[in-house]
Amino acid sequence: MVVKVYGPDYASPKRVILCLIEKEIDYETVDVDLFKGEHLSPQYLKLQPFGVLPVIEDGDYILYESRAIIRYYAEKYRSQGSELLGKTIEERGLIEQWLDVEAHNFQPPLYDLVVQLLINPKTGVASDPKRIQEDEEKLAKTLDVYEERLSVSKYLASDTFSLADLSHIPFGNYLVTTLKKEYLIRDRKNVSRWWDDISSRPSWKKVLELHPPVL
Amino acid sequence: MAAPVKVYGPPFSTAVARVMVTLLEKDVPFQLLPVNMAKGEHKKPDYLKIQPFGQVPAFQDEGVTIFESRAISRYVCDKYANQGNRGLFGTNPLEKASIDQWLEAEGQNFNPPSSILVFQLTFAPRMKIKQDENLIKQNEAKLASVLDVYDRRLNESRYLAGDDFTLADLSHLPNAQYLNGTDVGELFRTRKNVERWWGEVSNRESWKKVLEMQSPPAPKKA
Numbered sequence: 001m002v003v004k005v006y007g008p009d010y011a012s013p014k015r016v017i018l019c020l021i022e023k024e025i026d027y028e029t030v031d032v033d034l035f036k037g038e039h040l041s042p043q044y045l046k047l048q049p050f051g052v053l054p055v056i057e058d059g060d061y062i063l064y065e066s067r068a069i070i071r072y073y074a075e076k077y078r079s080q081g082s083e084l085l086g087k088t089i090e091e092r093g094l095i096e097q098w099l100d101v102e103a104h105n106f107q108p109p110l111y112d113l114v115v116q117l118l119i120n121p122k123t124g125v126a127s128d129p130k131r132i133q134e135d136e137e138k139l140a141k142t143l144d145v146y147e148e149r150l151s152v153s154k155y156l157a158s159d160t161f162s163l164a165d166l167s168h169i170p171f172g173n174y175l176v177t178t179l180k181k182e183y184l185i186r187d188r189k190n191v192s193r194w195w196d197d198i199s200s201r202p203s204w205k206k207v208l209e210l211h212p213p214v215l
Numbered sequence: 216m217a218a219p220v221k222v223y224g225p226p227f228s229t230a231v232a233r234v235m236v237t238l239l240e241k242d243v244p245f246q247l248l249p250v251n252m253a254k255g256e257h258k259k260p261d262y263l264k265i266q267p268f269g270q271v272p273a274f275q276d277e278g279v280t281i282f283e284s285r286a287i288s289r290y291v292c293d294k295y296a297n298q299g300n301r302g303l304f305g306t307n308p309l310e311k312a313s314i315d316q317w318l319e320a321e322g323q324n325f326n327p328p329s330s331i332l333v334f335q336l337t338f339a340p341r342m343k344i345k346q347d348e349n350l351i352k353q354n355e356a357k358l359a360s361v362l363d364v365y366d367r368r369l370n371e372s373r374y375l376a377g378d379d380f381t382l383a384d385l386s387h388l389p390n391a392q393y394l395n396g397t398d399v400g401e402l403f404r405t406r407k408n409v410e411r412w413w414g415e416v417s418n419r420e421s422w423k424k425v426l427e428m429q430s431p432p433a434p435k436k437a
Binding site for chain 1: 268281289293311323361364
């Protein structure tokens with residue numbers, strides 16, 4: 001029996017798929033079409049009552065929130081694939097720190113840009129140029145902190161690739177593709193070096209090949 | 216005896232309170248080092264060295280510095296696993312995953328609208344900043360939807376992640392406390408299971424201690 005990941009077309013589920021590939025865990029996917037409102041169907045809400053992606057089903061076990069899912073699998077399969085949780089409690093503490101930074105400082109403005117520039121046009125909702133500018137400014141400020149951090153550390157938490165770096169990849173990918181904001185990364189020498197490193201991992205290449213983004 | 220851990224930030228900050236209540240649950244002695252945000256101390260170079268985003272709290276323990284309150288709480292539970300409330304972060308991977316799920320749900324679904332409401336209703340008036348009625352309305356509606364999900368969950372489960380109080384419930388305490396002192400508290404009181412849960416979690420000894428730390432003691436009569 002193999003874990004099922006819902007919504008592979010979209011970025012948050014890709015966080016999970018990326019982790020499963022890094023940990024050499026087999027998986028299956030179940031399509032969920034956001035534009036058809038499938039994430040709000042009664043069947044889906046039974047699994048994920050907040051109506052967002054992803055959710056996983058591993059036999060009878062159901063778990064949602066991508067960052068909870070990746071923590072669970074990274075810990076459960078500690079002894080195989082890449083080590084994503086560090087070697088010590090202190091390193092784990094820093095990984096948790098940068099995972100939360102990603103969730104609270106990187107993701108929110110970036111997610112809003114995806115809504116404003118990629119989703120709204122598809123659903124006929126007008127975009128808000130003022131918000132787009134504010135989102136970019138917030139993201140730029142966050143990336144300035146990353147630039148400083150990555151000048152003294154190869155990856156965010158330490159000198160080893162971890163869950164914290166992995167968590168940035170699926171949404172970060174929008175910056176260098178359909179959002180057309182690659183300059184936010186390229187204008188920052190260390191962020192640029194880090195982005196090239198993490199996005200060229202074979203696991204991410206596999207995710208893009210098997211589950212091409214729809215946005 | 217090991218030196219107490221250090222927590223930087225004002226006690227009235229929701230994120231600082233989150234860390235303090237975790238430390239109290241785990242019986243970890245700590246030193247609270249105030250950061251005067253009204254004077255901009257959180258944006259000064261000395262503070263930015265330990266928290267480069269200029270936010271509170273920051274935390275130090277034997278040479279490791281960590282920020283982001285939920286990361287700090289997770290670290291404290293890992294490092295001090297064998298003392299205080301041992302079940303706070305679960306005792307096996309499945310329990311831990313359920314707690315992580317609800318910690319994330321708190322961080323992604325409860326925190327955004329509740330933080331905005333806490334600022335608008337509690338802090339903005341104190342700081343003489345004009346309230347944004349539209350923003351308040353929008354976020355009340357968002358919070359109501361989230362609390363509907365919680366009410367269904369808490370109908371089947373005593374606490375969010377299961378039968379025991381965990382980090383997932385704890386993480387809600389700071390924002391919910393402020394909100395329950397405003398009209399938005401109605402959202403909690405009109406949902407039977409949420410009301411029951413709130414009554415239990417907010418009465419924990421650890422949280423009562425944090426509330427004492429948030430309000431300075433009344434001056435003693437001479």
